[in-house]
Amino acid sequence: MRKSFKLRDLDCANCAAKMEDAIRKLDGVNSATVSFMTQKLTLDADDARFDEILQQAAKVCKKVEPDCTIVF
Amino acid sequence: MTKKQKRMLIRILASGVLFVGAVLLPLSGWAELAVFLVPYAVIGWDVLWRAVRNIAHGQVFDENFLMALATIGALAIGEYPEAVFVMLFYQVGEWFQSYAVNRSRTSIAALMDIRPDYANIEVDSQLHQVDPEEVSVGDAIVIKAGERIPLDGVVLEGTSTLDTAALTGESLPRQVQPGDDVVSGCVNLSGLLKVQVTKAFEESTVSKILDLVENASSKKAKAEHFITRFARYYTPIVVLAAVALALLPPLFTQVSWLDSIQRALNFLVVSCPCALVISVPLSFFGGIGGASRAGILVKGGNYLEVLAKTEIVVFDKTGTLTQGAFNVTAIHPDHCDQSQLLELAALAEASSDHPISRSLLEAWGQLPDRSRVTQAEELSGRGVKAVVDGKVICAGNDKLMDEIGVTWHPCHHVGTTVHVAADGVYLGHIVISDQVKPDAQQAIAALKAAGVHKTVMLTGDAKQVGEAVAAQLGLDEVHTQLLPTDKVDRVEGLLKEVSPKGALAFVGDGINDAPVLSRADVGIAMGALGSDAAIEAADIVLMDDKPSKLAQAIAIARRTLAIVRQNIVFALGVKLLVLVLSALGLANLWEAVFADVGVSVIAILNAMRAMRTAKQ
Numbered sequence: 001m002r003k004s005f006k007l008r009d010l011d012c013a014n015c016a017a018k019m020e021d022a023i024r025k026l027d028g029v030n031s032a033t034v035s036f037m038t039q040k041l042t043l044d045a046d047d048a049r050f051d052e053i054l055q056q057a058a059k060v061c062k063k064v065e066p067d068c069t070i071v072f
Numbered sequence: 073m074t075k076k077q078k079r080m081l082i083r084i085l086a087s088g089v090l091f092v093g094a095v096l097l098p099l100s101g102w103a104e105l106a107v108f109l110v111p112y113a114v115i116g117w118d119v120l121w122r123a124v125r126n127i128a129h130g131q132v133f134d135e136n137f138l139m140a141l142a143t144i145g146a147l148a149i150g151e152y153p154e155a156v157f158v159m160l161f162y163q164v165g166e167w168f169q170s171y172a173v174n175r176s177r178t179s180i181a182a183l184m185d186i187r188p189d190y191a192n193i194e195v196d197s198q199l200h201q202v203d204p205e206e207v208s209v210g211d212a213i214v215i216k217a218g219e220r221i222p223l224d225g226v227v228l229e230g231t232s233t234l235d236t237a238a239l240t241g242e243s244l245p246r247q248v249q250p251g252d253d254v255v256s257g258c259v260n261l262s263g264l265l266k267v268q269v270t271k272a273f274e275e276s277t278v279s280k281i282l283d284l285v286e287n288a289s290s291k292k293a294k295a296e297h298f299i300t301r302f303a304r305y306y307t308p309i310v311v312l313a314a315v316a317l318a319l320l321p322p323l324f325t326q327v328s329w330l331d332s333i334q335r336a337l338n339f340l341v342v343s344c345p346c347a348l349v350i351s352v353p354l355s356f357f358g359g360i361g362g363a364s365r366a367g368i369l370v371k372g373g374n375y376l377e378v379l380a381k382t383e384i385v386v387f388d389k390t391g392t393l394t395q396g397a398f399n400v401t402a403i404h405p406d407h408c409d410q411s412q413l414l415e416l417a418a419l420a421e422a423s424s425d426h427p428i429s430r431s432l433l434e435a436w437g438q439l440p441d442r443s444r445v446t447q448a449e450e451l452s453g454r455g456v457k458a459v460v461d462g463k464v465i466c467a468g469n470d471k472l473m474d475e476i477g478v479t480w481h482p483c484h485h486v487g488t489t490v491h492v493a494a495d496g497v498y499l500g501h502i503v504i505s506d507q508v509k510p511d512a513q514q515a516i517a518a519l520k521a522a523g524v525h526k527t528v529m530l531t532g533d534a535k536q537v538g539e540a541v542a543a544q545l546g547l548d549e550v551h552t553q554l555l556p557t558d559k560v561d562r563v564e565g566l567l568k569e570v571s572p573k574g575a576l577a578f579v580g581d582g583i584n585d586a587p588v589l590s591r592a593d594v595g596i597a598m599g600a601l602g603s604d605a606a607i608e609a610a611d612i613v614l615m616d617d618k619p620s621k622l623a624q625a626i627a628i629a630r631r632t633l634a635i636v637r638q639n640i641v642f643a644l645g646v647k648l649l650v651l652v653l654s655a656l657g658l659a660n661l662w663e664a665v666f667a668d669v670g671v672s673v674i675a676i677l678n679a680m681r682a683m684r685t686a687k688q
Contacts, residue, residue, distance in 0.1 A: 033290040
């Protein structure tokens with residue numbers, strides 16, 4: 001399943017790159033892009049575990065940039 | 073300006089004033105430090121706080137940490153003004169960056185502001201505004217003058233002119249009347265239109281386009297990947313170098329500890345990769361946004377990169393270089409006058425759906441009186457046979473004439489020839505041909521001028537016809553009588569001619585050429601207004617049907633790439649220079665701040681130029 005989410009308060013381009021890198025390494029993620037320009041996360045992950053993976057991705061974002069939240 | 077940006081601006085100004093005050097006060101020692109700490113705290117508290125918080129999260133080499141370390145280090149060795157200034161300037165840079173990025177985001181969002189807000193549905197002769205997503209296929213909607221067409225459909229009632237500029241970049245309005253297809257996203261300029269919806273909102277052109285543009289930034293260019301990878305190594309290496317620079321020289325040479333620590337602090341300030349990380353995607357984003365304003369949709373930065381190095385352009389003929397609509401171009405009667413010949417041919421072909429029959433009827437321009445025609449039969453691959461006004465009329469190609477034993481003569485006009493015979497007597501022939509698009513010749517010339525080595529045309533059409541078109545347009549190569557699979561083979565052959573650094577672009581109308589579109593380095597579909605197959609199959613979509621847009625697309629791609637390259641070379645060059653100068657003790661913190669924030673600002677300003685490309 002492939003879905004896009006808006007990212008709120010993503011303020012730094014380098015952070016976006018770091019998030020993307022970390023989310024890609026999560027188990028079950030087929031592909032992920034974090035676009036600083038459009039402030040969007042596009043996540044392609046296992047259907048069955050999608051919500052769980054999304055929660056993990058949100059945690060990763062928080063870790064890299066604590067102010068940043070994924071808008072569900 | 074957002075609230076956050078306003079608050080930051082006030083902090084920058086306040087801290088700036090306090091900083092100037094601190095510089096002017098004739099103090100020394102602890103008092104001086106105390107006075108400088110005030111503007112430092114005003115401008116830098118959040119950076120320090122984030123640095124601490126992020127270390128707790130395991131994020132060591134982030135920019136907050138580096139800035140905090142560099143400025144605290146400067147304070148520790150007594151460089152108070154430098155410390156405050158570095159922090160102040162860093163925040164100015166950050167502020168500017170967020171302002172610039174925000175601005176380009178909103179202006180690109182405005183460019184793509186084609187999303188319709190509502191649809192008017194008629195219920196009991198009263199108009200109701202509903203969400204376009206709630207309208208289903210087959211419903212009739214009403215579009216008033218000045219409103220945006222919310223869903224794709226067919227005009228039931230009313231005539232009007234449509235502004236398609238938001239989709240195609242074309243400023244000339246388009247006329248529509250009952251029976252015409254209309255696409256969502258266009259603006260109804262004059263009359264009231266009643267439209268029957270043919271596609272649900274998610275399937276409508278406007279949704280497809282928005283989807284495409286919004287997802288464009290997820291396909292990243294090589295340059296973007298390079299930069300993020302570079303950033304991952306650059307910062308740790310520079311920080312390690314800073315540590316080495318602080319510790320080693322005093323141990324082994326005459327350089328004092330104070331000097332070496334100063335040099336190391338410079339390294340920390342320069343170690344942020346921000347300028348690069350922000351300016352490269354911003355340039356691509358701007359280029360894609362600028363292109364979409366001109367009616368050129370690019371599905372990702374990577375395609376701009378490929379398009380910029382195009383060496384060979386391969387065109388499909390029908391519908392791409394030619395209009396794809398057959399017109400009668402010559403009528404040569406032998407024993408009757410022109411209108412009689414056309415009338416007989418049109419009536420004989422009246423019941424056929426073949427494009428040739430339709431163009432004959434169109435040229436004749438009257439509604440056929442079916443009672444005059446009997447026993448019409450279609451002779452596949454040859455023509456038609458029918459009884460018109462009691463005479464047996466045969467209309468078709470030379471094979472048909474040979475079959476019925478009529479002597480015919482060829483025509484000197486290039487095109488498809490329809491011979492007509494009545495009761496076994498040759499009456500003459502009509503030539504039908506596809507017309508070249510008005511800007512096709514100019515398009516080929518513009519590509520040549522842009523440095524494209526070779527232009528090739530592939531067509532399934534007859535040799536004679538294809539070669540005539542190729543000669544007229546000045547194409548370098550033409551291959552005729554090809555089946556769709558032959559086209560793929562030809563493209564594969566041509567791909568071998570492309571140099572390792574070059575690329576091959578294929579331009580088609582999206583009908584029947586999906587395999588070729590995907591085989592080429594970059595597949596371009598044109599005339600996509602209303603054809604979602606084309607939007608899906610291609611990498612780049614030209615919304616209107618003008619081949620001359622291709623040269624413009626290449627120009628935009630090249631300009632964007634040039635800006636990206638300038639930014640990479642400039643930012644890396646200045647950083648390296650300042651690193652070397654710092655290591656030798658020839659640069660101070662002021663220069664280091666310039667190499668960080670100043671370069672960032674200049675690179676962003678440069679990147680924003682990419683958006684303006686399409687205005688020419």
